[in-house]
Amino acid sequence: MSPFLATGRSPLATLTLVTLPPMSLYTRWSRALRDLYPFPVFKIPLHAGFTCPNRDGSKAYGGCVYCDNRSFAPNARGPRAELQDQLVQGKRRIRWREPGAKFIAYYQAYSNTHAPAEELKAIYDVAARDPDVVGISIGTRPDCASESVLDVIEALRTPARRVWVEYGLESSHEASLVWMNRCHSAADFADAVKRTAARGLSVVGHVILGIPGETPGMMRETARFIAELPVDSMKIHHLYVSPHTALEGMWKRGEVAVPTLEQHVAAAADFLEILPERVSIQRLIGELPGEWCVAPDWGLGKREIHAAIEAELLSRGTRQGSRAPQTAGAR
């Protein structure tokens, strides 16, 4: 049990009692970037005009129960600008405060491999042509990674340009995947990750903690499932409710609950303990503007929640990788 729950203290109250160590207890993405690049690097989110097999009927209609891309992809909120213009504007926005910055072009909105290979090449080439782009990150689903798609993605990699492919798993439990209407299996994820990593591409995974019906033990099983795979980096989200989603209806009718802050802090700490240290952590919570989040409202910012998770690890005397399986997948 989390010491927060055991003592009845909230994570924030505990934060006032502990001094976090100067070295982070988990492998931050910012640290991983500093190891990879000798200059500051920032992601530019892009909306390339894709849809998703879970929305266009290829697999299903309506999408995953929690999904409204506008909640997490800023470029999906208004009229879509040309890809080139999105890139130029993103660079300008960042260089205003970081003149020496270079960039990772982040194909973020919807499923960014859901098109024929020749169309994908033209879309990715917008970023690949830009000399300031030192990385390309492509977010997609594990069932949208055919060999011909991976051929196109692999060709983007050069000594000066790293390429990440991001796959949503969300949970290793089939019942949870069915509940979310993901329309892919955990085996699809494992297969896509292995085939992608075998090409020397970097792999990012997504999970959601706090899925209704999942116990802390089930979430730890998902962590162990990922730890055994050649995943380089992780985005850990809490379950949140966005407007206009099927989940909003379920939550308003009282059919499902979202995690409390204490539950998320404990679950995220459990997850980090199981992930090997080589896996960098890009997110520990889902991040979205207030108007796009119906619930939960924890009343804390990202930094405070990250600090609460680190304080939880400190109070347990653990860190990322403390409970990683002996057989954790190497890279």
Ligand code: SF4
């Ligand atoms: S979360 Fe991803 S896979 Fe699910 S509906 Fe949204 S874009 Fe499609």
